[in-house]
Amino acid sequence: MAETQHHEHHHHHLMSLQTHLKVFVALVILTVLTVVAAQFHFGVFNTFIAIFIATVKATLVMGWFMHLKYDGVMNRVIFAAGFFFLLLFSVVCLLDIYTRINPRA
Amino acid sequence: MSIAKEGEVHHFAHHFDDADHEYESTKQGVWLFMVTEVLMFGALLVGYLIFKGLYPEVFEQGGDTLNWKLGATNTVVLIFSSLTMALGIYYIRIDDRKKALLNLGITLICGFIFLGIKYIEYSHKFHLGIFPGKYFHAEGFMPDAPLYFSFYYMLTGLHGLHVVIGMGLIAWIMIRVARGTYSSSYWTGVEGVGIFWHLVDLVWIYLFPLLYLVG
Numbered sequence: 249m250a251e252t253q254h255h256e257h258h259h260h261h262l263m264s265l266q267t268h269l270k271v272f273v274a275l276v277i278l279t280v281l282t283v284v285a286a287q288f289h290f291g292v293f294n295t296f297i298a299i300f301i302a303t304v305k306a307t308l309v310m311g312w313f314m315h316l317k318y319d320g321v322m323n324r325v326i327f328a329a330g331f332f333f334l335l336l337f338s339v340v341c342l343l344d345i346y347t348r349i350n351p352r353a
Numbered sequence: 354m355s356i357a358k359e360g361e362v363h364h365f366a367h368h369f370d371d372a373d374h375e376y377e378s379t380k381q382g383v384w385l386f387m388v389t390e391v392l393m394f395g396a397l398l399v400g401y402l403i404f405k406g407l408y409p410e411v412f413e414q415g416g417d418t419l420n421w422k423l424g425a426t427n428t429v430v431l432i433f434s435s436l437t438m439a440l441g442i443y444y445i446r447i448d449d450r451k452k453a454l455l456n457l458g459i460t461l462i463c464g465f466i467f468l469g470i471k472y473i474e475y476s477h478k479f480h481l482g483i484f485p486g487k488y489f490h491a492e493g494f495m496p497d498a499p500l501y502f503s504f505y506y507m508l509t510g511l512h513g514l515h516v517v518i519g520m521g522l523i524a525w526i527m528i529r530v531a532r533g534t535y536s537s538s539y540w541t542g543v544e545g546v547g548i549f550w551h552l553v554d555l556v557w558i559y560l561f562p563l564l565y566l567v568g
Contacts, residue, residue: 262446263439272436279428279561283421286566295402298562305558313439314551315544320377323384330388334395341399345406 261318271312278305292346363539376541383545387552390515394556397511401504401563408497415501416565418483420474424565427470428557434463435554438523442547448537450530457527460550464520471513478502508560515553522546 282301286294311317316324369375405412437459444453478484482491485506489499526546529535535543 260446263443265440265443268436268439268443272432275432275435276429279425279432282562282566283425286421286562294567295405295563298567299559302559302562306555309435309551309555309558313435313554314548319380323381326381326384326388327391330391330395334391334399337395338399338402341403342406345403349407 261315263312263315263318267312271308274308275305278308363534363536372539376539376544379541380544380548383548387548390552390556394508394511394559397504397508398559398563401508404500404504408500411495411497412501414495415498415505416567418478419505419565420477421565423470423474424561427467428561430463430466430470431554431557434460434467435551437463438547438550442540442543445530445535445540445543446537450533453535453543454527454530457523457530461520461523461527464516464523467516468513471509505564508564512553512556512560515556519546519550519553522549 278301282298285297285301288294290297310327316327363372365372365375369378437456441453441456441460444450444456483489483502484499485503486499489502491498523546526535526542529542
């Protein structure tokens with residue numbers, strides 16, 4: 249396994265200055281969008297819209313600033329596994345609370 | 354390119370095949386650590402969302418108490434610090450030590466600005482008697498209000514602790530950059546600290562809307 253990893257990573261990708269700035273601008277725009285979206289009242293959907301926009305922002309940070317886009321498959325799988333189990337944990341819990349106990353929220 | 358003087362040359366540890374093997378192994382360790390961080394903050398966030406579902410009015414009142422403008426400012430401060438952190442790595446990788454130090458310095462200053470704004474928020478709340486749990490004695494709140502603020506203090510406090518630790522790590526790599534430890538052929542430490550600092554930003558990206566906006 250170590251050998252295949254070596255082949256993948258002999259040339260480490262260097263992201264350009266321009267790409268750094270583009271990601272930053274996108275993150276600021278999405279922050280403004282988060283604030284604007286919260287001004288409308290969609291009931292319980294406000295929370296899910298907020299989480300959705302936050303996840304788009306998180307993807308930008310992980311993929312570009314944390315260089316995961318240019319990283320090996322292994323690190324992507326490791327981090328994605330963490331997020332997957334968190335998703336499983338939260339979705340099951342929230343479906344229960346928001347449909348059974350508090351359907352009006 | 355401005356290398357004033359050649360720094361120390363990095364030799365990889367003997368149990369690695371080569372420098373690349375060492376870099377990848379170290380980074381993989383950092384990513385494993387990041388997963389534990391995601392799960393720790395994730396558990397608290399799921400707890401927050403469960404109780405928000407059980408007591409929506411309490412969480413709405415709690416969220417309205419927070420100043421979203423300060424939260425939004427801190428969001429932009431952290432996003433900007435993530436940019437300068439990434440640029441710090443970029444410049445060390447093209448051997449421009451001066452610009453790397455400049456960008457890491459700006460990142461550190463952003464950390465101080467974040468904590469300063471957090472201090473203003475916390476002291477305002479303490480002044481009103483808004484404390485976590487049984488220490489809560491503010492007037493005009495619902496009986497269950499301490500529940501929201503216990504989550505608020507736990508989440509922002511734990512995040513704040515990560516900001517402080519991140520700042521310490523940035524200060525440490527700044528010293529190492531100044532000494533010439535890092536270069537285009539060895540930047541593992543800067544990369545690892547960068548990943549940690551971006552995670553601090555990542556957590557705040559979720560905390561800001563959930564605590565300040567839809568609370």
